[in-house]
Every structure is written in C-alpha cells, then in structure tokens.
Amino acid sequence: MTTATMSGTMADALPPTRISARRTVRHSLTLAWRNIAQLRHSPEKLLDVTLMPLVFLTLFLYVFGGAVAGNTHAYLQQLLPGLVAQMAMFSTMGLGTALNEDLRKGVFDRFRSLPIARSAPLIGTVLGDTIRFLTVMVVLTAAGTAMGFRFGSDPLRVLAGFGLAYLFYLAFSWISVVVGLLAPSPETVQGLAFIFVMPLTFGSSVFVANTSTMPGWLQAWTKVNPVSHLTESLRALLVGGSAGDHVWYTLAWAIGIVVVTFPIAMVMYARRA
Amino acid sequence: MGQVIRAAGLRKRFGETQALDGVDLEVEQGTVLGVLGPNGAGKTTAVRVLATLLRPDEGRAEICGFDVVREATRVRALIGLTGQYASLDEELTGRENLVMIGRLLDLPRAEARARAAGLLERFRLSDAANRAVKTFSGGMRRRLDIAASMINRPRVVFLDEPTTGLDPRARGEVWETVQEMVADGATVLLTTQYLEEADALADRIAVFDHGRVIADGTPSQLKARAGRQTLAVRAAEVFRTEQLAGIVAELTGERPEVRADAGLVTVPVTDPGILRAVVRRLDEADLVAAEVALRLPSLDEVFLSLTGHVASERAAAEGAAEQQLEGSVR
Numbered sequence: 001m002t003t004a005t006m007s008g009t010m011a012d013a014l015p016p017t018r019i020s021a022r023r024t025v026r027h028s029l030t031l032a033w034r035n036i037a038q039l040r041h042s043p044e045k046l047l048d049v050t051l052m053p054l055v056f057l058t059l060f061l062y063v064f065g066g067a068v069a070g071n072t073h074a075y076l077q078q079l080l081p082g083l084v085a086q087m088a089m090f091s092t093m094g095l096g097t098a099l100n101e102d103l104r105k106g107v108f109d110r111f112r113s114l115p116i117a118r119s120a121p122l123i124g125t126v127l128g129d130t131i132r133f134l135t136v137m138v139v140l141t142a143a144g145t146a147m148g149f150r151f152g153s154d155p156l157r158v159l160a161g162f163g164l165a166y167l168f169y170l171a172f173s174w175i176s177v178v179v180g181l182l183a184p185s186p187e188t189v190q191g192l193a194f195i196f197v198m199p200l201t202f203g204s205s206v207f208v209a210n211t212s213t214m215p216g217w218l219q220a221w222t223k224v225n226p227v228s229h230l231t232e233s234l235r236a237l238l239v240g241g242s243a244g245d246h247v248w249y250t251l252a253w254a255i256g257i258v259v260v261t262f263p264i265a266m267v268m269y270a271r272r273a
Numbered sequence: 274m275g276q277v278i279r280a281a282g283l284r285k286r287f288g289e290t291q292a293l294d295g296v297d298l299e300v301e302q303g304t305v306l307g308v309l310g311p312n313g314a315g316k317t318t319a320v321r322v323l324a325t326l327l328r329p330d331e332g333r334a335e336i337c338g339f340d341v342v343r344e345a346t347r348v349r350a351l352i353g354l355t356g357q358y359a360s361l362d363e364e365l366t367g368r369e370n371l372v373m374i375g376r377l378l379d380l381p382r383a384e385a386r387a388r389a390a391g392l393l394e395r396f397r398l399s400d401a402a403n404r405a406v407k408t409f410s411g412g413m414r415r416r417l418d419i420a421a422s423m424i425n426r427p428r429v430v431f432l433d434e435p436t437t438g439l440d441p442r443a444r445g446e447v448w449e450t451v452q453e454m455v456a457d458g459a460t461v462l463l464t465t466q467y468l469e470e471a472d473a474l475a476d477r478i479a480v481f482d483h484g485r486v487i488a489d490g491t492p493s494q495l496k497a498r499a500g501r502q503t504l505a506v507r508a509a510e511v512f513r514t515e516q517l518a519g520i521v522a523e524l525t526g527e528r529p530e531v532r533a534d535a536g537l538v539t540v541p542v543t544d545p546g547i548l549r550a551v552v553r554r555l556d557e558a559d560l561v562a563a564e565v566a567l568r569l570p571s572l573d574e575v576f577l578s579l580t581g582h583v584a585s586e587r588a589a590a591e592g593a594a595e596q597q598l599e600g601s602v603r
Contacts, residue, residue, distance in 0.1 A: 018346070019346060023379065026379075027376075027377055030373060030376040030377055031373075031377070033373070034362060034365065034373055037364075037365055037369055038362070038364045038365065041364055041365070041366075041405060042364065105358075105362075105363065106356055106358040106359050106360035106361065107360055107361060107362045107363075108360075109326065109354075109356050109358075109360040110354075110360035110361070110374065110421065111377075112325075112326050113324050113325065113326060113349060113352070113354040113360075113422075114349055114374070114377050114378065115346045115347075115349035115350040115378070116377050120377075
C-alpha cells in the first residue's frame, strides 16, 4: 500500500456530513446480524426463551384450566392467545440486560467512532433480538398445538395476529432498551424489568378473559392495559370472533410507546458516551 | 500536506476534575506523535475528543481540516481508533468482527470480506480468524483491534495505550504494526506511559500532566532535558562485587554506586555503546553477571526533571523502562 492508495476511496469522495435514512437502515441490519451471529455461536442463549413458553403453558393450563373454564381444553383456546401476548412482552426482558452488559464492553466505542448514525446500534440490537421473539412463538405455538390448541380462523388472520404481536414486541423492546440504559448494572435491569412487567401481564385479561370478578380499580386498569388489548385482538385473530377496536388500541399503544421511549433512549445513549 | 491533526485550547471538565486544561497539538502528515504521561494526565480524554467521542467544553480541533464537533461524521470516515480496551465483539470471530465493520463503512460485501482477509493475513491472524475473539490472547486481541481500525484505510490513526498490559513479545508486535502503518502513509497519535515506547515510535513527543502539554519535542530533545541513562550490573557471585565495580569504574570513568549486599553496581552513562564493552570485559574476567541493564530515564525521572514533581506513585512503581539482558551473561 502506498500513500496514494491511502488517500483513495473514502477521502476523495467527500463523506457526507449527514447519514441518510437508507444507510441507517442498512447499518442497523448489519448490527442486527451481529446479534444473530452471536446466537449462532452460542445457541444456548436461546434456552430461556425456549423453556419459558413451555413452563408457562403447562403450569397455567393445568393449574387454572379446570377452575377458570371448567376444563383444560376450553381454557387452552383462550389461554394461548393470552400467552402469545405475555411472551411477546417477556421476550423483551433479556434485551435490556444484554444491552447493559454490551455497553460496558469496548465494542460500542467502536460503533461510536464509525461514520454511522447514533441510533443504528440501538435499532440493530432491537431488530437482532427478533430471533428470540420467533423462538418463543414457534415453541409456544408448537407446544400449544400438541396439547390440543386449534386455530379457529384463516391463515391470513393468524399471520396478522402474530404480526401485531411482533409490532407490540418491537415497541416494548424500546422500554427494555431504556431500562437497560438507565440501570447501573445488568442485575438491576432484571429487577426493574420484572417490577414493570408483572402488573402489565397479570393485571390484564391474559389469564382470565372474564374480568368481572376483579375489584373495580383493577378492572379499570385491565381495560386500559395495552396487554389486555393485545390479548383480545389475538383471541379474535387466532381463535375467531370480533376484535372490535382492540387492534387499533394495541397499535396506538405501540406507536405511543415508541414515540415516548425512542427519544429517551437516544438521549440516555448519548449521555453514556 | 501539513498539519493533519490540529487542536487549540482544548478544555474538558468532568465534575471536579479538569481533564483537559488548554491543550494545543499539531501533528504533521505521515508522522507519529507520542503523547506521554501518567494515568489521569488527560491523554485518553484528548484522544476521545480528537476521535469525536467527546465534545470539548472549550477550544477546537480539526482532523484533515474537518471540525471534530461540527463535521464529526466526516472525521469518523477518515480516522481509525484503537482504545485502551479492545473495541471488538468478544463473541464473534475475528473475521466476523472485521467484516461487520467493513459493512458499517458501506463497503460492498465482497470488498468487506477481501479487506478483512487481507488485514488478518497482514496482522498474522489468519490461523485464528475463525475463532471467537474471547479465545484470543492479549496480543492477538490488540492486533485485531488495530486491524479493525485500519479497515477504512484511515488517514489518521489514534492508538490509546496500545501496549499497556501486554507482554514484551506482544508489545514488539504492536510496535512493528505501528511502524508499518506509518510506512503506509498514515499519521499516528499514540499515547503511552513508557518513554521507551515513545522513543522507539514517535517523531515528536508531547508530555501531558494535569491536562496540559508541559513539554514537547523530538525524543532526543526530551531525553536530553530528562537526564542521562543508568547502567546497572549485578554480579551473580556477590563476593566479586568489588571486582565488578572496578571494571565498571574503569570503563565509564565514573565512580559507581555499589550495593555490596545485592552485588549491584550502578553508574550514570551517556553512551549506550557502553553495554557491549561491559559484556566483553566481564567475559574476559570470567565474571558472571546476573543482570546487565541500561535504563532510560523513567517517566518519573522525566517528570521530575521537567516539572520538579513526581508523576504518580503508580508511574513510579512501573515506569522504569529497561533494556535488559536477563539471566546469566558471561
């Protein structure tokens, strides 16, 4: 290599001061590939998201099935869509912990010194975690079907249901990102995320479709809770029946969450530099 | 082409600490600037400001004429940075790391792969290329890290303490790498705690203390200001210390300091060639030396002579840069 080639390519074509949206998307996908490559090297990292749906499905089906719906078969038809919603949320929890750990390592310094958008590493992390979502959904659906769950609608509506769950998952990922950026250590991320996630999933219609036995304040909470809206949408899309406005409420929540958390995440990320 | 790194009046404060207190730097195209100083002198902060990772509170800096704050993206395309801790993904392989960075630099996939392969070859990492980085030794990791900052064929390379924590062999490998980079036409700014390192690699040295540049010049100018080197010889057989002291006195014409209990004889010298003469005379006298060393002034001694105060306890403990011939020299 000579001096002439050193000053070639990059320097001659003056690099732009702003990074276009298209390049940011491409950089984010490259960084998502990083997460996927990590999982390929150590697939055991997917163990939690593989076992989680099995444990929840088995436990809730056989503990509550008889009591709530009279028999486990009837309960499975309303439980599985609820678990899809719950798992969509639970599978974002690992993201904050992983990000918090990642930020301590030098690789983020490398990203900061490259001519890429500041948001690309965060967007890449969120997109790369899609593998975890897919794993959860495949295991959950397969195990549910083996236990007797049957889709009650056409494939297009089923696909739309999982698509909605994915959008919701992406939105919640940003909450996990914010928690991961806020928390002083990976251990605290777990604790914080749990406190946040528990009332959202259990104070909803995930496990009990009929919320009329709950006290008034809890009913009020379950009515606005985005997890309830997602659950009701999924029951309609996967099993059958009318979704009403639940799909729109779910989408509105997803957009609202991203609009609030994305800028916060960017500010927090810039501060940790 | 002139000055590719230019900084004027850089200040940066972290809470109570004034990390940079008015730093001016200029580095000419194709040269190496060694930034020498103890821990906490502001070296890393200066690198992070110049590499666009930190905004200065005051002052300005330009890389190849581009402002590091206002034109940060342009600057990032022109620089390579190797931090104190390897900025690599530990779980990916060496090759995957390099290809990923190439892709982030908008190289087409084939080009990213080709550059990665070329750099792995050049940094003697081809055999380990498909292993996860976490299995790499310290020296390999540092080499891969430097390779990673070379993918965009940078005009300016920042190396922040590239050899701290490395064994002598790995350190030598990093030195070679830096020399190759300069031969390729890159401009390098490297920070170090070792005068020996700055002496071996840098065209100019800037000495940092408390966020300021307290001295700068060529290595020889600096060494001349910092005082002479020290010759140290230790006899393997302590009872022959007097005979050893006699030989050293005769060769240097100075009265050496003798520690009879340790068999150690030390004397200040000006001519590094003295080392060979000493070894030859010891051989003739059939006198076995346990240690023959020529010590450059340590960072601490440099500081003492430049500022009149000691750099830091830690630097004092580890600062002695030694050229040693260890073991038994006959």
